[in-house]
Amino acid sequence: MKELHWYYPETLADAETLVRQENVLPHGGGTGLLLRNLTGVDSLIELSRLPLRSIKVVDHNVEIGSACTYADVVEKMAEIDPGHILIKCLHHSANTPLRNRITIGGSVAMFPPWSDLMGALITLDAMISLTGKNSGDYSVLEYIRDKNLRANSLITTVKFKLLPRKSAHYREIRTKSDMPTFNHTVLLNIEKNKIVDCRIITVGTVLKYTRLAEAETYLTNRRIENIDVAEIGKLVNLKFAGSHIDDPEYANIKAGIELGRMIQQMVRS
Amino acid sequence: MDGLFIINGMQHRLDFKSDERLLFTLRKHGYTEVKNGCLEGECGACLILLDDKPVNSCQVFTASAVEKDIKTVKGIGNLYEPHIIQKAFVDAGAVQCGFCTPGMVLATYALLQKNPKPSEPEIKNALDGNLCRCTGYVKIIEAVKLAAQMIGKGGDRNV
Amino acid sequence: MSDYTIIGKSEKKIDSLSLATGACQFTDDFELKEPLYLAQLYSPHAHAEILNIDDSEARKLPGVVDVFHYQNVKPVLHTTAGQGFPEPSPYDSVLFDMKMRFIGDRVAMVAAEDQKIANNALKLIKVEYKILEPLFDPEKAMDKNAPKLHGTDRFTPIGATYDSLKNLAAEVEIEFGDLKKGEAEADFIIDKIYHAHYGSHCAQEPHAAISYFDEMGRLVIVCTTQVPFHVRRIVSKVCEFPLSKIRVIKPRIGGGFGGKQEVLLEPLAALVTIKLKRPAKIVLSRKEVFQNSRTRHPVRTRLRTGVKNNGDITFLEMDSLLNSGAYGTHALTVLSNCGAKVLPLFNKIENMRFLGRSVYTNLPVGGAYRGYGATQGYFALNQQLDMIARKLDVDLPEFIKKNHIQVGETSKIFEALGEGKEGVVQYINSCKLDECIDIGAREIGWYEKREKKLTNGDKVKGVGMMVAMQGSGIPLVDMASAYMKMNDDGSFNLDIGATDIGTGSDTVLAQIAAEVLSIDLEKIIVLSSDTDRTPFDVGAYASSTTYVSGGAVKKCAEKIRDQILDVAAEIMKTDRNNLELADGKVHDQKNNKCISLSDVAVYSLYTKNQFQIQAGASQFVEQSPPPFIAQFAEVEVDKKTGKVDLIKFVSVVDCGQAINPKLAEGQIDGATVNGICYALTEEYKFSENGNLLTKQFRDYKIWTAADIPEIKTIVVESHEKTGPFGAKSVGEIGINGPMPAIANAIYDAVDVRLFKAPFTPARVYREMQKTGCQHY
Ligand SMILES: Cc1cc2nc3c(=O)[nH]c(=O)nc-3n(C[C@H](O)[C@H](O)[C@H](O)COP(=O)(O)OP(=O)(O)OC[C@H]3O[C@@H](n4cnc5c(N)ncnc54)[C@H](O)[C@@H]3O)c2cc1C
Numbered sequence A: 001m002k003e004l005h006w007y008y009p010e011t012l013a014d015a016e017t018l019v020r021q022e023n024v025l026p027h028g029g030g031t032g033l034l035l036r037n038l039t040g041v042d043s044l045i046e047l048s049r050l051p052l053r054s055i056k057v058v059d060h061n062v063e064i065g066s067a068c069t070y071a072d073v074v075e076k077m078a079e080i081d082p083g084h085i086l087i088k089c090l091h092h093s094a095n096t097p098l099r100n101r102i103t104i105g106g107s108v109a110m111f112p113p114w115s116d117l118m119g120a121l122i123t124l125d126a127m128i129s130l131t132g133k134n135s136g137d138y139s140v141l142e143y144i145r146d147k148n149l150r151a152n153s154l155i156t157t158v159k160f161k162l163l164p165r166k167s168a169h170y171r172e173i174r175t176k177s178d179m180p181t182f183n184h185t186v187l188l189n190i191e192k193n194k195i196v197d198c199r200i201i202t203v204g205t206v207l208k209y210t211r212l213a214e215a216e217t218y219l220t221n222r223r224i225e226n227i228d229v230a231e232i233g234k235l236v237n238l239k240f241a242g243s244h245i246d247d248p249e250y251a252n253i254k255a256g257i258e259l260g261r262m263i264q265q266m267v268r269s
Numbered sequence B: 001m002d003g004l005f006i007i008n009g010m011q012h013r014l015d016f017k018s019d020e021r022l023l024f025t026l027r028k029h030g031y032t033e034v035k036n037g038c039l040e041g042e043c044g045a046c047l048i049l050l051d052d053k054p055v056n057s058c059q060v061f062t063a064s065a066v067e068k069d070i071k072t073v074k075g076i077g078n079l080y081e082p083h084i085i086q087k088a089f090v091d092a093g094a095v096q097c098g099f100c101t102p103g104m105v106l107a108t109y110a111l112l113q114k115n116p117k118p119s120e121p122e123i124k125n126a127l128d129g130n131l132c133r134c135t136g137y138v139k140i141i142e143a144v145k146l147a148a149q150m151i152g153k154g155g156d157r158n159v
Numbered sequence C: 001m002s003d004y005t006i007i008g009k010s011e012k013k014i015d016s017l018s019l020a021t022g023a024c025q026f027t028d029d030f031e032l033k034e035p036l037y038l039a040q041l042y043s044p045h046a047h048a049e050i051l052n053i054d055d056s057e058a059r060k061l062p063g064v065v066d067v068f069h070y071q072n073v074k075p076v077l078h079t080t081a082g083q084g085f086p087e088p089s090p091y092d093s094v095l096f097d098m099k100m101r102f103i104g105d106r107v108a109m110v111a112a113e114d115q116k117i118a119n120n121a122l123k124l125i126k127v128e129y130k131i132l133e134p135l136f137d138p139e140k141a142m143d144k145n146a147p148k149l150h151g152t153d154r155f156t157p158i159g160a161t162y163d164s165l166k167n168l169a170a171e172v173e174i175e176f177g178d179l180k181k182g183e184a185e186a187d188f189i190i191d192k193i194y195h196a197h198y199g200s201h202c203a204q205e206p207h208a209a210i211s212y213f214d215e216m217g218r219l220v221i222v223c224t225t226q227v228p229f230h231v232r233r234i235v236s237k238v239c240e241f242p243l244s245k246i247r248v249i250k251p252r253i254g255g256g257f258g259g260k261q262e263v264l265l266e267p268l269a270a271l272v273t274i275k276l277k278r279p280a281k282i283v284l285s286r287k288e289v290f291q292n293s294r295t296r297h298p299v300r301t302r303l304r305t306g307v308k309n310n311g312d313i314t315f316l317e318m319d320s321l322l323n324s325g326a327y328g329t330h331a332l333t334v335l336s337n338c339g340a341k342v343l344p345l346f347n348k349i350e351n352m353r354f355l356g357r358s359v360y361t362n363l364p365v366g367g368a369y370r371g372y373g374a375t376q377g378y379f380a381l382n383q384q385l386d387m388i389a390r391k392l393d394v395d396l397p398e399f400i401k402k403n404h405i406q407v408g409e410t411s412k413i414f415e416a417l418g419e420g421k422e423g424v425v426q427y428i429n430s431c432k433l434d435e436c437i438d439i440g441a442r443e444i445g446w447y448e449k450r451e452k453k454l455t456n457g458d459k460v461k462g463v464g465m466m467v468a469m470q471g472s473g474i475p476l477v478d479m480a481s482a483y484m485k486m487n488d489d490g491s492f493n494l495d496i497g498a499t500d501i502g503t504g505s506d507t508v509l510a511q512i513a514a515e516v517l518s519i520d521l522e523k524i525i526v527l528s529s530d531t532d533r534t535p536f537d538v539g540a541y542a543s544s545t546t547y548v549s550g551g552a553v554k555k556c557a558e559k560i561r562d563q564i565l566d567v568a569a570e571i572m573k574t575d576r577n578n579l580e581l582a583d584g585k586v587h588d589q590k591n592n593k594c595i596s597l598s599d600v601a602v603y604s605l606y607t608k609n610q611f612q613i614q615a616g617a618s619q620f621v622e623q624s625p626p627p628f629i630a631q632f633a634e635v636e637v638d639k640k641t642g643k644v645d646l647i648k649f650v651s652v653v654d655c656g657q658a659i660n661p662k663l664a665e666g667q668i669d670g671a672t673v674n675g676i677c678y679a680l681t682e683e684y685k686f687s688e689n690g691n692l693l694t695k696q697f698r699d700y701k702i703w704t705a706a707d708i709p710e711i712k713t714i715v716v717e718s719h720e721k722t723g724p725f726g727a728k729s730v731g732e733i734g735i736n737g738p739m740p741a742i743a744n745a746i747y748d749a750v751d752v753r754l755f756k757a758p759f760t761p762a763r764v765y766r767e768m769q770k771t772g773c774q775h776y
């Protein structure tokens, strides 16, 4: 194999020039790159020397530098909003040493079916900033859908609003250090004992992620005393596949039960 | 390629391949205390401290670690001047085959630096990246408690 | 309880500081001068014949030095099982075969200048296969029209039952009493089928071997082995190289659990070094460990028991079908132990039959694994006992206490069923199982929780228990030996063939020597497992080391003690009978005088009538006294989802005198957690064409510290008069309990019987959904 070339840019301007070259890829934590075949890749851009390792809050808008690791986010978000959904999603993700490597940018770009991050970003209506060929701001959903956005572009920041929401995250795992077979992220806006807004995303389905629209509709504008947990379970109709799932039907049943429990917990507390 | 690394407090210039994992670079240059157990990021046998944070060296491209500070288990203590954590592992009977031990010791070191008085759940969670098949973790958890106690009593130079 | 000075003390494991500081070396840590790196090509088909291999492209790749396969390596039939000679396992393997018997069977091997080149060269080897119909279902293996895996040239060197035309790797049948009579007497019969599944040892260090010629032209093999002397013998045979020219060294080993009782890589490295006269190195990846090394044998057990309403068990019939996979390594002995290590525990049953068959299938290969058949057998027996007690409406612990074997008793099984051959008559000298049961029941809160179904929301609690025995070595088979000599300063070299694979046997054996000589542990310098330097030992298996090797060390140290006293008598001009060893000195009890051991050593080496104080001793055992264990689980089952949470697990073990209690506890802790993971999360899954899907830790889940509930291990000491200082064994027994104890606890919580593990949420949920499940 021919040697890869490594770039170590220190400014975003340099990074932008580099990312526009042919056959180059950004390197965040490398945990995803190590799994893939790098034939056809000429060079890697190491992001850790860029000023992308900070988390800023301006006017209730949070901006996370793409080179922040899962551990960075858990630590720094705790200072900003100790109950934030991102902390719940990431603090048990993968395992301790991996959380010191896995970056936000790499995890958005890769979006594996076991991602603990993406459910939260979707529910938060998060935006990402790209630099390079497709410089500009995009919603996370656009970025997921439009594969062309990836070419010669570097994610620099992930942005979302700080909103007072009840939130919960559930990981379906066999042991504590496991990639979840699926995970649920739920955001609820409860006003005067009534759910006025709700977001539910399940990651790990055949479509990689699914928005649980029926459950959302059921819950929206419902008073919390009128919520029937069993009913929520019935509204979950998720498709799972893959050799790691022995019993897709059971996975769906489990997803329904666990979602019901999450909602129950959230409205109770 | 080659690059400078600070390993266990000393500067070294090491050569490596552009797609090489840090684990292999370290082992090739004699740091065989860093073990290869899976290459998946699941076992923690290859755990080192990179800029003081525990990481799996098998999940790190060497090229991404140039100019960084690396600590292996030999960097915190040796046979002649063992670190308190290493002594605690010995005293607690937490070392059976010892293959997981360098990683366990470093994960403990990182934990106690951040949190000198960890609760039992905090200890268990901090070791969630290290597999051990010999001990069932029982005496390893005791060793971490013992180390925290010993350090708390003002025992050590490093922590 | 004892007046020992070092026995029964939790001395620090002698290599532990070196391990904790990263100083100790494992096989892959040794530096070799310009070694060749080896990589293996594996069959992508479960069952196929190789029509042709074309390695020309691979050989052209720069850096490739040689390619090995059936066309250029002489086939020598052997077994890879590292057992005594002649091995009880069939000779059904050659290094490179023309026939492929599972996905992962070895096709070829490349030797190259670096590992990457070797790996890349594999892709350039062109292999033409004729695909054959595969056989995956062990139940169908003996059918007339089933595909046949092995030819009629395969055989067993010990003449045991073997029939390659029936895919039968081993068969054992014993019967005593009168089954018909037992059936007639029974008020009820319970007849159930249990499945114990595949498992991987998951020793954290993957298998590895290096080989080189030393400066005298002798072949040195450093390898991850539990059985260095068997490695030497088998490599000599397979590579047709004189045994006298082979030296096998065992460095530190990163766990074995049976997986390294297999001679897999050593002949490959040796082959390369012998042919190319260069050092060679082979290290398995984790995927190779899962797929291409060895596993726990899956066993289907049908258990029939007849019971009278008064609680008497009138007959027991156990029919075990062991899936040996593609080769028959340990197929006979693991099979035998399904009965031999299990059935004697209930020796009051007068009518018994055990029928065991091991069959070939086109799946990964079974081998030795901690528990060695007992784990599979106890899964069945202990659930059946739980059912019987429930049906009789009696307390399970009390029922077991009435029925298990006691001191002074024997079982016909001991005599009828050995490891691959007839057994040995044995009487129980020590058994504190009743005490173990009582302590365990108290510790788990048995009487507060059993059948109470304590409920919290959707979650229900339950408790379950089990009992087991194991052995301590293989009687009339195992032999171990030790050599000692005394040095100027009163220190001693202890050279032992015994193999410390992380168990702490170097420490335990040194403690035995130190106790005999009344000296500090530091005075014993241990060298173990070097076929040139240390005397013979069968190796680390069958829970033999403390009992058998320990016996050898004790004898050897006693001979040294006698010599020391002789010399001291000469120095002190007194009668030997007045002398005693204590605190590292020789005391004359008559006049309170004493001299140091170094005085004795210096005298014997330099002063007068010079000679080396030294001795060798062997231990050959006629008994295999069983350790006993009672294990208890408390679980909480989610009634809605089937998820099982383990709350607490208690093991109470009688291992005779624990030479080093901390190390003994460590053995039980480790075995227990291994068993827990096996019961709840570990699973081999296959695709339809027999491809293993779970060959990474991310798929095959073993637990981390974060998953561990309260684990409690209690050692109850007894005294085994045939063991060194009263010791029995402790290495394997703890792994037997979790599967049946947890299954019984799940039943206690939700009335669901699990005949198959792992007890995943999906499986438990599906079982709960089934209507008409029998309630016992
Ligand atoms: C054993 C293991 C377990 C894991 N478990 C989990 C888990 O439970 N939950 C979870 O959420 N994750 C988990 N992960 C992490 C996940 O699988 C990915 O490896 C990770 O999200 C990738 O992040 P990274 O920073 O390492 O990316 P990299 O490997 O650096 O990059 C991945 C991809 O993204 C591109 N990229 C990187 N940074 C940028 C950027 N700033 N802009 C544009 N493109 C970029 C790269 O070019 C590459 O194509 C696990 C990983 C491992 C190895």
Ligand code: FES
Binding pocket: B035, B036, B037, B038, B039, B040, B041, B042, B043, B044, B045, B046, B047, B056, B057, B058, B059
């Ligand atoms: S070798 Fe790196 S985590 Fe296992």
Ligand code: FES
Binding pocket: B094, B095, B096, B097, B098, B099, B100, B101, B131, B132, B133, B134, B135, C204, C254, C255, C502
């Ligand atoms: S001590 Fe052997 S793996 Fe931990």
